[in-house]
Amino acid sequence: MKSRLKVLRAERDWSQQDLADALGVSRQSVNAIETGKYDPSLPLAFRIADLFALPIEAIFIKDN
Amino acid sequence: MARYKSPAVRSYLIRLFVLMSIYMVTLFAAVTLFKSHAVSGVPAYALAILPALPVIGVFWAVMRFLVEEPDEFMRMLLVRQCLVATGFCLAIMTVWEFLQNFDMVPLGNGGFGAAFFWFMGLGVGALYNKLTLGTTGGSCL
Numbered sequence: 001m002k003s004r005l006k007v008l009r010a011e012r013d014w015s016q017q018d019l020a021d022a023l024g025v026s027r028q029s030v031n032a033i034e035t036g037k038y039d040p041s042l043p044l045a046f047r048i049a050d051l052f053a054l055p056i057e058a059i060f061i062k063d064n
Numbered sequence: 065m066a067r068y069k070s071p072a073v074r075s076y077l078i079r080l081f082v083l084m085s086i087y088m089v090t091l092f093a094a095v096t097l098f099k100s101h102a103v104s105g106v107p108a109y110a111l112a113i114l115p116a117l118p119v120i121g122v123f124w125a126v127m128r129f130l131v132e133e134p135d136e137f138m139r140m141l142l143v144r145q146c147l148v149a150t151g152f153c154l155a156i157m158t159v160w161e162f163l164q165n166f167d168m169v170p171l172g173n174g175g176f177g178a179a180f181f182w183f184m185g186l187g188v189g190a191l192y193n194k195l196t197l198g199t200t201g202g203s204c205l
Contacts, residue, residue: 024134025135025136025137026068026070026135026137026138026201027068028068028137028138028199028201029135029136029137029138031198031199032137032197032198032199033137035198037197037198038137038140038197040136040137041136044136
């Protein structure tokens with residue numbers, strides 16, 4: 001699954017660690033999600049969506 | 065770069081330190097007492113098993129770590145690491161067993177039992193995570 005997480009984070013001038021702290025996860029988690037190596041669980045995807053005040057589908061794009 | 069350290073990591077490291085300390089003491093006591101032929105019968109069985117208990121405790125500590133770790137990505141890395149370790153250990157022990165069955169290697173394991181290869185497998189699992197996901201998660205396992 002692709003995500004716009006890196007772009008959204010960059011728009012806010014946040015580091016991976018800033019985002020990780022805001023989500024209560026490790027920096028490695030943020031990096032893995034950004035690089036598409038890990039798909040977050042639904043609860044974490046909702047937490048990310050809430051943080052950016054966007055719907056989940058505006059952040060995560062399914063692979064075709 | 066900050067190394068990830070959740071309260072679960074700290075709990076695991078404390079448990080590991082305590083259990084390994086108990087292991088060293090019980091192993092030293094068992095070796096000393098058996099060398100001096102100070103025990104026999106049922107107490108000897110109990111003494112022989114004694115060093116195994118803290119090792120079993122480490123398995124428990126690893127499982128508690130899996131349960132208590134709040135970060136889902138870190139949990140996934142740990143699960144993968146444990147699965148690789150289990151496969152590695154079973155593969156080594158199975159090959160070894162067949163070599164012994166056909167008298168290709170001597171009986172006994174020279175102190176390198178299943179636990180040793182499982183812990184070694186955790187290292188292989190960490191390497192597997194690094195190669196496939198680009199991180200070991202700063203794993204302390």
